[in-house]
Amino acid sequence: MIRAEKGKPSSGSRIIDWLKWGEERLSCLPEASARESRDLLGEILEDPLAPWTRDREVLPDELSACYASWVERRRQREPFHLITGSVPFLEERFAVAPGTLIPRPETESLVENVLRILDSRSPERILDLGCGSGILGISLLKKFPKAHCLAVDRSVVPLEVSRKNALALGVLSRIHFVQGDWIEMLRLDQGFDLIVSNPPYIASGDLSGLDPEILFYEPREALDGGPDGLVFYRRLMAVLPGLLSTGGVAAVEIGSCQGDFFRSDAGFVSGCGAPLVFPDILGLDRIVLWKKG
Ligand code: GLN
Numbered sequence: 001m002i003r004a005e006k007g008k009p010s011s012g013s014r015i016i017d018w019l020k021w022g023e024e025r026l027s028c029l030p031e032a033s034a035r036e037s038r039d040l041l042g043e044i045l046e047d048p049l050a051p052w053t054r055d056r057e058v059l060p061d062e063l064s065a066c067y068a069s070w071v072e073r074r075r076q077r078e079p080f081h082l083i084t085g086s087v088p089f090l091e092e093r094f095a096v097a098p099g100t101l102i103p104r105p106e107t108e109s110l111v112e113n114v115l116r117i118l119d120s121r122s123p124e125r126i127l128d129l130g131c132g133s134g135i136l137g138i139s140l141l142k143k144f145p146k147a148h149c150l151a152v153d154r155s156v157v158p159l160e161v162s163r164k165n166a167l168a169l170g171v172l173s174r175i176h177f178v179q180g181d182w183i184e185m186l187r188l189d190q191g192f193d194l195i196v197s198n199p200p201y202i203a204s205g206d207l208s209g210l211d212p213e214i215l216f217y218e219p220r221e222a223l224d225g226g227p228d229g230l231v232f233y234r235r236l237m238a239v240l241p242g243l244l245s246t247g248g249v250a251a252v253e254i255g256s257c258q259g260d261f262f263r264s265d266a267g268f269v270s271g272c273g274a275p276l277v278f279p280d281i282l283g284l285d286r287i288v289l290w291k292k293g
Helices: 015-028 033-044 061-075 080-084 105-118 135-143 156-168 204-209 231-243 259-263
Strands: 086-089 092-095 125-129 148-153 175-179 192-197 244-253 276-279 285-291
Touching (some): 015 033, 015 061, 061 080, 105 192, 105 285, 135 148, 135 156, 148 156, 156 175, 259 285
Parallel strands (some): 125 148, 148 175
């Protein structure tokens, strides 16, 4: 005889009963577990308010089975957005998959700062280095309808996910994907008007201290920035003058403790000068921006 799991609602139970169960199952997670049990249900019902406004309704069996499996996956520390398969970023929703970094809200401030610096100028040629799920390049193509983007990543999965997102968001004809080692593969006379990147920037020695959601589920190659976390930036800065067109802008995301490196002489790039450092929504150093000429 199959025994019902203790406390698990039976077939025909109401949303409110499933929520109570989900909250209990996720209570072992740090913080915000109650909210995530609700958000998972909102995703399943494709209605974020349903956990509040429809909680007396019965949850159909096929949806409750899905909810139960999502709650158990979250309990195993799988990230929320890998379970649901997508993430909102600025005005759009992007697919994510195992093998891509999950977009973070603070990365939105990269696009916002780029738009502010460019003012009303429109870049024609954009380079997205380490494109991941494509959030930066694709968001910028949506903002600049005449622009084209070269999106580069070392790994195949991010390029496949980016392609899917570019298709879904209507910019596939304006984005070109290249698999390779970011900077080395690029000729130095490309004349890009805008270069964007959210590179790996966590010091290798700090990786083991990351939350399990990141450590076990997100790609190490998108996180590991070498011994001091700054390896990618040094490589980029060395080739930046050759990659940018005159008046071109490069904007990168950084770790919140890395701002002073860029404010020091180390941030100076010949032909581009000293960079600007901008905060994210929490007021932490997050975006570094150079302008050529
Ligand atoms: N912001 C990410 C984190 O804190 C790191 C992303 C990156 O290395 N580019 O986990």
